[in-house]
Amino acid sequence: MRIERRGLLLVLSSPSGAGKTTITRRLVERDPELDMSVSVTTRPRREEEVEGRDYFFIDRRRFDEMIARGELLEHASVFEHGYGTPRRPIELALAAGHDVVGDLDWQGTLQLTETVRDDLVSIFVLPPSLTALEARLRTRAQDSAAVVAARMAKSAEEISHWPEYDYVIVNHDIEDSVAQVQAIVTAERLRRERQVGLPDFVNRLRAG
Amino acid sequence: MRIERRGLLLVLSSPSGAGKTTITRRLVERDPELDMSVSVTTRPRREEEVEGRDYFFIDRRRFDEMIARGELLEHASVFEHGYGTPRRPIELALAAGHDVVGDLDWQGTLQLTETVRDDLVSIFVLPPSLTALEARLRTRAQDSAAVVAARMAKSAEEISHWPEYDYVIVNHDIEDSVAQVQAIVTAERLRRERQVGLPDFVNRLRAG
Numbered sequence: 001m002r003i004e005r006r007g008l009l010l011v012l013s014s015p016s017g018a019g020k021t022t023i024t025r026r027l028v029e030r031d032p033e034l035d036m037s038v039s040v041t042t043r044p045r046r047e048e049e050v051e052g053r054d055y056f057f058i059d060r061r062r063f064d065e066m067i068a069r070g071e072l073l074e075h076a077s078v079f080e081h082g083y084g085t086p087r088r089p090i091e092l093a094l095a096a097g098h099d100v101v102g103d104l105d106w107q108g109t110l111q112l113t114e115t116v117r118d119d120l121v122s123i124f125v126l127p128p129s130l131t132a133l134e135a136r137l138r139t140r141a142q143d144s145a146a147v148v149a150a151r152m153a154k155s156a157e158e159i160s161h162w163p164e165y166d167y168v169i170v171n172h173d174i175e176d177s178v179a180q181v182q183a184i185v186t187a188e189r190l191r192r193e194r195q196v197g198l199p200d201f202v203n204r205l206r207a208g
Numbered sequence: 209m210r211i212e213r214r215g216l217l218l219v220l221s222s223p224s225g226a227g228k229t230t231i232t233r234r235l236v237e238r239d240p241e242l243d244m245s246v247s248v249t250t251r252p253r254r255e256e257e258v259e260g261r262d263y264f265f266i267d268r269r270r271f272d273e274m275i276a277r278g279e280l281l282e283h284a285s286v287f288e289h290g291y292g293t294p295r296r297p298i299e300l301a302l303a304a305g306h307d308v309v310g311d312l313d314w315q316g317t318l319q320l321t322e323t324v325r326d327d328l329v330s331i332f333v334l335p336p337s338l339t340a341l342e343a344r345l346r347t348r349a350q351d352s353a354a355v356v357a358a359r360m361a362k363s364a365e366e367i368s369h370w371p372e373y374d375y376v377i378v379n380h381d382i383e384d385s386v387a388q389v390q391a392i393v394t395a396e397r398l399r400r401e402r403q404v405g406l407p408d409f410v411n412r413l414r415a416g
Contacts, residue, residue: 003378124400130413156414167398168406170211180398187395190375190388192332198376205338206364 004197007094008188009116010034010101011109012181014125015155017136019171020103023125026178027101027185034185035093037102040066043081056086074104074111087115094119099185106161113164121188123181124165128172130155212405215302216396217324218242218309219317220389222333223363225344227379228311231333234386235309235393242393243301245310248274251289264294282312282319295323302327307393314369321372329396331389332373336380338363 014020028036040056042063051057058066063082066072075084085102093100104112112120127133130152137151162168167184171177192198222228236244248264250271259265266274271290274280283292293310301308312320320328335341338360345359370376375392379385400406 126410126413130416159410159414162406162410163400165400167395168400168403169398170409180394183391183394184398186388186391187375190377190392192371192373192376195376198370201378202334202367202370205334206367208338 002197003195003201005097005189005195006119007097007099008121008185008194009037009090009094009112009119010099010181010185010188011112011120011122012101012103012125013106013109013122013158013161013165014103014171015127015133015158016151017133017155018125018127019174019177020125022174023171023177023181024101024103026174027181030178031099031182031185033097034099034101037085037090037100039083039102040072040086041081041083043083073115074108076105076107085112090116099189106158106164110164118193121167121184122165123167123169123184124162125177126159126162126168126170128170210405211403211409213305213397213403214327215241215305215307216329216393216402217245217298217302217320217327218307218389218393218396219320219328219330220309220311220333221314221317221330221366221369221373222311222379223335223341223366224359225341225363226333226335227382227385228333230382231379231385231389232309232311234382235389238386239307239390239393241305242307242309245293245298245308247291247310248280248294249289249291251291281323282316284313284315293320298324307397314366314372318372326401329375329392330373331375331377331392332370333385334367334370334376334378336378 012020012024024036028034038052038056040058040063042058042060045051045057049055060082063084066084066086067075071087072084073087073090075082085108090100109122133155134152137148169177169180188194220228220232232244236242246260246264248266248271250266250268253259253265257263268290271292274292274294275283279295280292281295281298283290293316298308317330341363342356342360345356377385377388396402
């Protein structure tokens with residue numbers, strides 16, 4: 001017999017290039033009880049992007065309205081475009097015992113600690129070294145030295161926020177990291193307070 | 209590079225016959241970083257028992273002295289014999305980044321929440337049904353119906369304390385349960401506050 005449980009909201013943060021996106025994608029592929037969080041954004045849709053899969057594309061007026069009504073669990077503006085995590089689909093998933101995962105920066109995660117603390121499980125992914133990270137940022141973007149330097153400065157700032165997370169992993173090997181995050185998810189699902197069906201289960205147990 | 213961590217004290221509780229001893233034994237066999245906690249007791253040594261492996265056998269005067277000096281993390285008396293968990297070997301193991309596991313009843317666990325709260329990870333193991341439990345208690349002890357009834361009453365009391373634990377698992381299948389407990393141990397080792405070497409690691413990372 002299955003014990004009813006409340007879902008959890010898993011958040012991974014890391015400096016860009018440290019692997020959080022790959023880890024998240026593999027987790028979602030392998031775990032049928034875990035869905036990717038879909039953000040809203042005011043930036044224009046790119047050709048390859050699909051509405052409702054990559055983002056929900058909305059205009060600025062609607063974005064501001066969602067903020068004003070408390071319909072976003074966290075939000076930020078990057079290069080004049082707004083991004084946010086809509087509250088309702090996540091609330092529905094968690095109440096149905098389904099888990100949701102997203103990758104956010106430290107500022108988004110900090111907002112979640114205030115809006116959904118009890119449901120939040122936060123993991124910071126550290127790179128094993130900064131050299132590897134810088135090399136990856138260089139290859140990835142055909143950008144000027146100044147842009148790479150700016151990205152590295154942003155990475156350093158992001159890394160400085162590891163003490164605000166529940167768990168910290170070092171991504172030496174992507175498969176080891178996926179296994180570690182999966183163990184964290186398994187454990188967090190077994191937390192007493194998430195298993196909301198336990199009082200019922202124990203009552204039936206004691207009744208015979 | 210390995211990040212220094214503080215060990216954790218894992219405690220499993222369950223009504224007797226629900227499987228905590230088997231789970232604990234298999235965990236310790238498979239996980240080289242996890243040792244069984246060895247209790248002190250004032251009861252006489254049985255022939256097959258080994259000093260320092262099964263128990264540390266001490267007299268009542270020493271037992272009372274250990275209590276008075278705060279040398280026991282928890283203690284209880286059962287049928288006029290004293291049992292307790294010595295503080296020093298556990299403190300040494302945890303400080304060295306080694307984990308310790310023990311099985312205790314709810315009263316022992318409650319004492320640990322006061323003496324070692326930050327290091328404690330507590331798991332309650334529920335049986336899938338009471339029928340199975342009762343059958344096992346009957347076969348195990350060639351005891352009178354009255355004794356079995358008394359044990360079942362004690363089981364019911366023990367079960368009522370599940371809400372005091374960090375995690376709750378239902379022991380449908382012993383191997384599934386071992387895997388679940390192992391995932392909890394893996395996750396708890398990755399908790400930020402247990403990885404006491406993280407500030408050093410991040411400093412070296414940022415220094416290049």
